[in-house]
Amino acid sequence: MTLNNVTSSLLSLFILDLILLLVLLAVVALLAGTKKVAYAVLKRNFVGYFGNPTGYVFLCIFVFLTSVAAFWPYEFFNQNLATLDQLNYWFPLIMLVFIPAITMSIWAEEKRQGTDELLLTLPADDFDIVIGKYMAAAAIFTASLLFSQLSTFVTLAILTEGGLDTGLIFTSYLGYWFVGLAMIAIGMIASFLTGNLTVGFILGALFNAPLAFASLADSISPNQQIAEWLASSGIARPFDDFGRGVISLSSVTYFVLVAAVALYASMVLIGRRHWTGGKDGNTMAWHYLARVLALILFTTGAVTLFRNKDIVRYDATEGKVSSLAGATKGLIQDLDSERPIVIDAFISSDVPELYARTRYELINLLKEFRSEAAKQERTIEVNLYDGIELFSEEAALAAERFGIEPVTRMVREKGSFQQKQLILGAAFRSGLEKVTVPIFEYGIPVEYELVRSINTVAHGSRKRLGIVATDARLMGGTVMDGMSMQQVEKHPLIDELAKQYEVEEVDLSGPVAPGMYDALFAVQPSSLAPDQFGRLVDAIKLGVPVAILEDPLPRVTPYVTPTGMQKQNPGSMFGGGGPMPKGEIRDLWDALEIEVPGRPGMQGLYAPDLVWQQYNPYPNLQMNIDDLWVFIKNEAPGIVDGEAFSQENEITSGLREVLSLYSGAVRAKASTTLKHTPLLLTGTESGLISMEKAMQVLQGQTTLAREVDSKSPGLAIAMAIEGEQPDATEADADTDGEPGDEVEPDLSAGLKGVKAVYISDVDLMLPVFLQIRADPSQAAEMKFQFQNVTFLLNTIDWLTGETEFIEVRKHEPIFASLKMIDSVKEKASTEVREQTKEFQDQYDATVRTAQEKMDTELKSLKEELEKLQKESADGRISRAEMQAKVQEFQTRQEREQRMLDVKQTKTQRDLERNTRDIQRVADQKVTAIQNQVKAAAVALPCIPPLIVGVIVFASRRLRERENISKSRLK
Structure with missing residues (x-):
């Protein structure tokens, strides 16, 4: 499968390269048809370069340097991303070596050999000579770059097991190609200025150095604006788009215009023979210098314009890592x-x-x-x-x-x-x-x-979110824990919401009218006093958007009263106090026109049933969980076409996994007039169990399989409700009220319809889900993919109308990682865990055996001591004899305890040493693989050009010796 992925990636790259090459060949064909001399110059220089072993030596050096820059730095494996960031950083320096090596002989060699006069007497203009030379150098560079791209791509394809971003690699090399085109044009100027190859190489590097090092301007210029201008004039800024996988009009314009200005300067230099030495020579020199400066100013203006008006930008990456939602x-x-x-x-x-x-x-x-x-x-x-x-x-x-x-x-x-x-x-x-x-x-x-x-x-202002003050204590506070007070910290979800909303606590001491809050967030509203609960129901009827989390069994937050249980009066610190009155939850269900499966409970309360589902996507997660942990996931049994999450509602569209703990179910009434959209659905292997039987299961008195005899597939754990109620227009409320104001409702105008989300689980918003979201390494072995926090944030945003944030959360760029290295690390980690467990078991067994041995050796002595204590009480032995025996026992006990402590310390030390050793071995395996990859990535690409260079050298030598007599060869 991995080989197929690598082949597929190579095929994708081949297609992209083929398209580019066809375009370039079309340009060459056009040149051959219209500019025959230019084509002849192109062919002569290109064939001459690769017909010489020296060309393959330079190609080998180029591939070697690019491979070293791409894969040798520690940051490549530390970053664990299949990108060319390290090569992007070093590439300008590599080009300062390779480009002058190509351009130094473009004209200097012609002057040295005296063939420049022959070229200048051809029936062609100066443009033909310059463009032919330029395209020959560009063709040489293109061939070298394609070979480097192939070797780099193969290495990355193997490391990612075929999962690399082909678009990113292709675009990065396209950027290298544009950099090369601009630097070749500048290097040609140096070659036209001298007839010495060495001087041509040095001048080519010097002329290109300002563009290559412009990004370091801030280290030499104290003026920030000047430094910024200098940095933006170099190749680093326009190339940055290509390096991130973006093809932009401003970047392409920069390189094309820089190359065009440099080529014009080369034409001026080659054409100076027409006016140098004449009576108007100095005048013409100033004239052409003014032209070149004018072109430079035009280029600067055009580049600035396109950069500020970068209309065309295309993110070519497959994972869309460089584009906005x-x-x-x-x-x-x-x-x-x-x-x-x-x-x-x-x-x-x-x-x-x-x-x-x-x-x-x-x-x-x-x-x-x-x-x-x-x-x-x-x-x-x-x-x-x-x-x-x-x-x-x-x-x-x-x-x-x-x-x-x-x-x-x-x-x-x-x-x-x-x-x-x-x-x-x-x-x-x-x-x-x-x-x-x-x-x-x-x-x-x-x-x-x-x-x-x-x-x-x-915007300078935020929408207001009211947090209803319930027993959940989301804003923090104190609760009774047995006979003592327990401090409850503010829920971390509140801090997350406060980044976007103006969050306020609402105690429902007065009516809440539409407009006072953009939405309410009520967690376990059944714990509210009847009058407070009634005001919440009234607010829902009046059209205040509300998110409701009502849990039949808040298992992880025991201080929150379950739906079907009485709310206990905390009483005084000495106990006492009976049940406290609380809201009638069925009034809320009637207002939302929903039903919650369950049965009547104690004291006239209603106890919802709990949802179970036989599905666990984490085989390693077996301890302390049961089928009452409901994993909402499209891969659950019986889920078809992503039905676990509603695709009709923005809240859940695009979600992949949510974990619900000990939750209830919710469904719409048969005679509802509102629109109900199930948000979270179970699969076919699910059903309901009564609260009474569920508690027996949790206490170990029975099993879920024994108590459940039927299934109820497709249970909804969350529901979005919206629409107009028939009696909504009869209600009244004051739309200009403030929180806490005692006002008479008056809704004579513009009554909103019901808009609410009912979630039958409070544990769905446990702080641990926010911790896993911020720091997934807390459960690295499990690789949890829970999106509970995203689901809750989407819910609030949907209620407040901030739906653009929901769309932003859906935009998840896909990054290509080094899967081969990841698999090696995972295998090494698994071996470390297994061997560590073995050593831990050995440690426990050793300590247990030593403890048992000590207990056995002291047992007889302890029995003898107890017997003497009885005899001492009867007066049959002396007090001195008894004290001597006690002293002997204590001495023996202390000695045995010291021996046990020494044994434990030694065993603990051995455990720690063994753990370090197996971890070191695992790290060595990972490092060995990384070093092998580095060596192969650097050495192997150099072999093909060296072999071809040797073949070319041998064939040239054979051709040179063909017509030479043997006597002259001696």
Whole structure:
């Protein structure tokens, strides 16, 4: 299968290269038909270059340098992405060696051999000679680049098992090709200035050096604006688009115009023979210099114009890693053109492997934000401080001005766990508004964070989200835990929502009318007092959007009262107090026109049934779980065409997996007038179990299989409800009220319909799901894919009308990773876990045996001591004799305990040593594979050109000796 994937990737690259080559061949054919002399020059130089062994030596050096730059740096494997970032960084320096090696002989060799006069007397103009020479050099470079591309691509295809991004690799090499075209044209100027090959090589490197090193202008120029202008004039800025997989009009224009100006300068140099030495020689020299300067100014203006109006931009990557979601582009379009936004992003030079993908995505998206804003005439200024040191001035600026400080993360790199500090944050400003993201955690969508922050500072106001104060204590507080008070921290989901909304707690002490809040968030509303509960139901009827999480069994949050159980009065610290009244949950169900399967419970309450499903997509996750853990996933048994998640509603469209714990079910009433959309559905291997039997199962008194005798496929755990109720127009409310105001409802105008989401599970929003989302390595072995947090955020955004954020969350770029290395690491980790477990079992057995031996040896002595104690009580032995025996027992016990402690310490030390040894061996295996890849990637591509070069050398030698007598060969 892997071989097929590699072959398929190679075929895709071959097709792209073939299309490009056909276009180039069409240009050559056109040249051959219209400019015969130019074509003859092209053919002569191209054949001459590859008919000489020296050409293959240079080709070998070029392939060697590109392979070393691409695969040898430690960052390549540390980043674990199938990109050419390292080669992109070193490529300008490689070109400073390779391009002059091609261009130095373009004209200097003609002068040295005296064949320049022959070329100049041909029936052709100067353009034919220059363009023929240029296209010959371009053809030589193209052939070299294609060979380098093939070797690099094969290496990446093997490392990714055929899963690499062909579009990204092709576009990167297309960028290399454009860089080469521009540098070849500049190198030709150097060749036309001298007849010495060495001088031509040196001048070619010197003339190209300013463009190659322009990106370092900030280190030599104290003026930030001048440094920025110089940096943008080099090849690094326009090539950056190609390196990220984007083909842009501004980048293509830059390289084409630079090459055109340099070619015109070459034509001026070759044509100076017509006017040099004449009476108007100096005048003509100034005239042509003015022309060249005018062309340079035109090129600068054109490049600036296209860069600021970069209309055409195409993301050629297969994973769309360098493009913005449609909703993001729409948000940029809606920005106020008179309200500029400034983004200051700070990224440290040393970023752990876990954050490498986040860093890559962040840089890509920030640059795309800048380009998209320029195209739509919106002002988004991006100050990207990439590769900064922790002690640098930029790091000090980030800390002092924006509060972005280095964070410490425990990571495993180079065979050991290390505390590493990194900076990966951004600040967003617009007017007086400011939002800071201290760190982009690697599990959180980067584009969503950027869009949310930009939207917040751009509009200066946020929609209001009311958190209903229930027993869930989302805003934090204290609860009774037995006879003591327990402090409950603010739920981390509130902090997540506060980044986008103005979050307020609502105690429902007064009516809530439409317009007071954009949405309410009620978790376990059945725990509310009857009057508070009634106000929540009234708000729903009046059209206030509400997200409701009502759980029949909040298993992980025991201080939250289940739906069918009485709410206990906390009483005093000495106990006491009876049940407290709470809301009638069935009133809420009637308002939403839904039914919750269940049965009457105690004290007139209603106890919903629990949902079970026989499906576990994580075989390694077996302990402490049961079939009441409901994995909502399209791969669940009986799910067809992605029915687990509703594709009709924006909340769940595109979701892949949600985990629900001990949840209930919900369905629409048969006579409903509202629109009900099931959001989360189980498969066919699912059903319901009563609360009473479920508790017996959880307490180990019975099993689920014994208590369940039927299935209920396709149960809905969440439901979206919207529409007009028949009696809605009869209600009244004050639309201008404030939270807590005692007002009489008055809805004489513009009553909204019901809009709510009912979720029959509270444990679905456990803090652990936010932790896994931000830091997936917490459960790296399981590789959880839970999207509980995304589901909840989508729910709130749907209720408040912020649906563009839902679309942004759906845009997930696909990155190609080094699967071969990942598999080696995974195999090594599995071996480490298995062997560590064996050593741990041996340690436990050894300690247990030593403990049992000590207990056995002390048992007889202890029995004898007990017997003497009885005899001492009867007066049959003396007190001194008894004390001596006790002392003997204590001494023996202390000795045995010391021996046990020594045994435990030694065994523990052996366990730690063995663990280190097996981890070291595993790391050595991974490093060995990486070194083998490096050696193969660097050495193997050099063999074919060397072999061809040897063959060419041998054939030339044979041809030279054919007509020479044997006597002269001696």
